[in-house]
Amino acid sequence: MSSERIAAIVGVAESDLGETPGKTVLQLQAQAAKAALEDAGFEKGDVDALFTAGNWAWSPNLMLAEYLGIQPKFTDGTNIGGSSFEAHLGHAVAGIRAGLFDVALITYGSTQRTDRLRQRLSPYVTLSEQYERSFGLPTPVGAYALAAMRHMHQYGTTSEQLAEIAVATRKWATMNEKAMMREPIEIADVLSSRWIAEPLHLLDCCLVTDGGGAVVVASKAAAARAKKAPVWVLGHGETHTHNTISNMPDLTVTGARESGKRAFEMAGVTHSEIDVAEIYDSFTITVLLTLEALGFCKPGEGGAFVSGQRTAPGGDFPMNTNGGGLSYCHPGMYGIFLLIEATRQLRGECGPRQVEHARLALVNGTGGVLSSTSTAILGRD
Amino acid sequence: MKVDPTFPRPVFDGDSTPFWEGLKQHELLIQQCKDCEQYIFYPRSICPHCFSESVSFVPAQGSGVIYSYTVVHRAFGPFAKETPFVIGLIDLREGVRMMARIQGPREAVAIGKAVRVAYHDVDDELTLPAFELV
Numbered sequence: 272m273s274s275e276r277i278a279a280i281v282g283v284a285e286s287d288l289g290e291t292p293g294k295t296v297l298q299l300q301a302q303a304a305k306a307a308l309e310d311a312g313f314e315k316g317d318v319d320a321l322f323t324a325g326n327w328a329w330s331p332n333l334m335l336a337e338y339l340g341i342q343p344k345f346t347d348g349t350n351i352g353g354s355s356f357e358a359h360l361g362h363a364v365a366g367i368r369a370g371l372f373d374v375a376l377i378t379y380g381s382t383q384r385t386d387r388l389r390q391r392l393s394p395y396v397t398l399s400e401q402y403e404r405s406f407g408l409p410t411p412v413g414a415y416a417l418a419a420m421r422h423m424h425q426y427g428t429t430s431e432q433l434a435e436i437a438v439a440t441r442k443w444a445t446m447n448e449k450a451m452m453r454e455p456i457e458i459a460d461v462l463s464s465r466w467i468a469e470p471l472h473l474l475d476c477c478l479v480t481d482g483g484g485a486v487v488v489a490s491k492a493a494a495a496r497a498k499k500a501p502v503w504v505l506g507h508g509e510t511h512t513h514n515t516i517s518n519m520p521d522l523t524v525t526g527a528r529e530s531g532k533r534a535f536e537m538a539g540v541t542h543s544e545i546d547v548a549e550i551y552d553s554f555t556i557t558v559l560l561t562l563e564a565l566g567f568c569k570p571g572e573g574g575a576f577v578s579g580q581r582t583a584p585g586g587d588f589p590m591n592t593n594g595g596g597l598s599y600c601h602p603g604m605y606g607i608f609l610l611i612e613a614t615r616q617l618r619g620e621c622g623p624r625q626v627e628h629a630r631l632a633l634v635n636g637t638g639g640v641l642s643s644t645s646t647a648i649l650g651r652d
Numbered sequence: 653m654k655v656d657p658t659f660p661r662p663v664f665d666g667d668s669t670p671f672w673e674g675l676k677q678h679e680l681l682i683q684q685c686k687d688c689e690q691y692i693f694y695p696r697s698i699c700p701h702c703f704s705e706s707v708s709f710v711p712a713q714g715s716g717v718i719y720s721y722t723v724v725h726r727a728f729g730p731f732a733k734e735t736p737f738v739i740g741l742i743d744l745r746e747g748v749r750m751m752a753r754i755q756g757p758r759e760a761v762a763i764g765k766a767v768r769v770a771y772h773d774v775d776d777e778l779t780l781p782a783f784e785l786v
């Protein structure tokens with residue numbers, strides 16, 4: 272590890288998860304923010320930078336800051352989909368490095384399950400999405416199906432190999448009492464679940480839940496006042512490659528190739544040093560493509576890499592240890608939960624699902640239709 | 653023809669109007685940059701390759717190959733009743749990629765197969781491109 276200690280995650284929390292009827296996105300974020308600040312041993316008055324992303328207001332930052340009674344001196348509403356929060360983390364470190372603020376609060380909240388918003392289609396499609404939406408491709412799953420089909424064609428990847436990811440992730444979920452789906456499944460269950468968009472089955476797809484989360488990031492000086500040991504942000508990288516799936520340059524290669532490379536370089540660590548990986552799993556194919564793009568295996572070898580339950584508890588590549596978006600929760604933009612779990616693993620707070628001696632974690636968010644990626648490498652002292 | 657009022661319709665604009673008007677005449681128009689000579693899809697006011705503003709519409713040959721496809725089993729809104737249907741990403745001979753429905757027997761659809769453009773008249777106001785196996 273050659274990276275400087277600039278900033279650390281010092282507080283994390285979820286709000287209520289799963290199905291939260293009667294709760295608003297503001298309530299969920301307030302609940303998570305308060306709990307994350309308590310986890311840090313900080314107070315609201317310590318927060319001087321605010322980061323959030325969502326599409327529940329024309330300006331989520333304005334609405335959330337007003338609701339929480341925060342007047343930030345730095346504000347960032349970067350919205351690149353589910354990877355926004357890893358980007359927020361990187362931006363927070365940059366701001367802290369520049370000396371602009373000391374304590375950042377990152378939040379997310381969604382009531383998409385209760386609202387049943389996902390099935391609404393607008394009858395008018397504007398700007399550069401008008402060349403896709405009239406064909407009826409379900410978004411985002413249809414785009415990920417196109418990528419999976421291409422990967423299978425190009426490399427011979429199989430549905431069984433994708434199913435390995437869903438099965439391993441469910442095993443982790445059985446050890447997380449907050450996970451929505453905790454019944455063990457087998458590869459045959461994934462393959463016999465109904466088609467959503469070929470080659471993706473229902474159990475290749477993430478859950479649709481409500482929920483929120485919050486992460487507190489502090490400068491080295493502020494982190495010294497925190498209640499718990501700091502989880503240092505050692506490296507970060509972000510990029511986006513396209514908005515619509517027709518414009519993804521290569522459906523088998525995500526931007527994680529670039530964002531991951533930069534994160535590894537900044538952190539000064541190698542792949543073999545990573546103890547635990549939290550990889551955005553909107554769909555099983557998302558994970559497989561990300562592992563290849565990050566360089567944990569070569570292009571086309573993702574299927575072999577995840578075979579034999581390698582990412583399951585007891586496997587040699589512990590991944591998505593909270594049960595992931597596939598089995599724990601997935602309130603639309605899942606990225607914040609990757610940071611929460613990585614932090615808990617590095618603190619040794621994960622009880623039965625704790626990865627022993629975890630010192631270094633890699634987090635990779637993916638947003639849109641494989642559109643954006645943001646990678647962070649975290650480590651404890 | 654009576655179209656479901658929830659059908660998501662493209663809003664023709666300063667970039668897209670020639671494309672959609674061309675389709676109504678059963679003509680597939682893409683763009684080409686006069687400076688770097690690369691083809692461009694979707695239509696825009698500036699070349700994403702070299703940033704030239706000398707871009708103009710040209711007829712596409714209308715043939716290409718299937719880059720990828722999916723068979724949709726769960727769809728929303730007006731598309732729910734049409735499942736299963738096949739959507740593909742088509743690489744046109746000119747080197748641009750576009751999304752469209754693929755017509756014909758789904759068992760015959762495969763990546764790498766040659767296709768050519770067909771036209772699906774939704775109503776008097778809208779024609780969508782589609783592709784059929786050749």
Ligand SMILES: [Zn+2]
Pocket residue numbers: 685686687688689690699700701702703704
């Ligand atoms: Zn050009």
